[in-house]
Amino acid sequence: MLETLMNLVRQQSGDAIINNPAVPNEHNETAMQSVMEGIMGGLQQQAQGGNVGGLLQTIMGQGGGAANMQNPIMGGIMNNVVGSLMGRLGVSQGVAGGIASAVVPMVLDKFFSKATDPNDSSVDLGSIMGQVTGNPQAAGVDWMGMASTAMADGKLDMGDIMRVAGGFMGGGGGQQQGGGGLGGMLGGLFGK
Secondary structure, eight states, X not given: OHHHHHHHHHHHOIIIIITOTTSOGGGHHHHHHHHHHHHHHHHHHHHXXXXXXXXXXXXXXXXXXXXXXXXXXXXXXXXXXXXXXXXXXXXXXXXXXXXXXHHHHHHHHXXXXXXXXXXXXXXXXXXXXXXXXXXXXXXXXXXXXXXXHHGGGSOOOHHHHHHHHTTTSSSTTOOOOSSSHHHHHHHHHTTO
């Protein structure tokens, strides 16, 4: 998954990093690594901060998805990338913001499209959620199935996720995954 993300950053870094006079050529790889790490850090902040529902909505393209810079999740990711670039390259906030604005939306749009495309096995929603939550059990959850079922009303919120996951919680016939099953794992993700 991280390799796929890094490859997308490399593909989208043309003018913003490689041909940018503010980024010396010997720092191009560091800049691209900073963008990738900033994206992952921003996704982790959202998931571990309790915004799993909002993150899933963004990944699934609701509310404009990765292209909507008004989306608070995208704003948080952008801020994280800008901070990463400033810290590692010593560039100004303006230069870092320009790089982030040119690269991050396109990278995340392609990354999220891959994650939700059943015909693309390079990355899936489970691997993203496992990585960003820091909970290996999250990688084994059928996030796409849950989200698709929960989005019957056209939006995905925490209530939808918990309602769908309710079938897995507790006894009889649920998919137990040791130590409280999926319900325990989801409770841990959502701070319950």
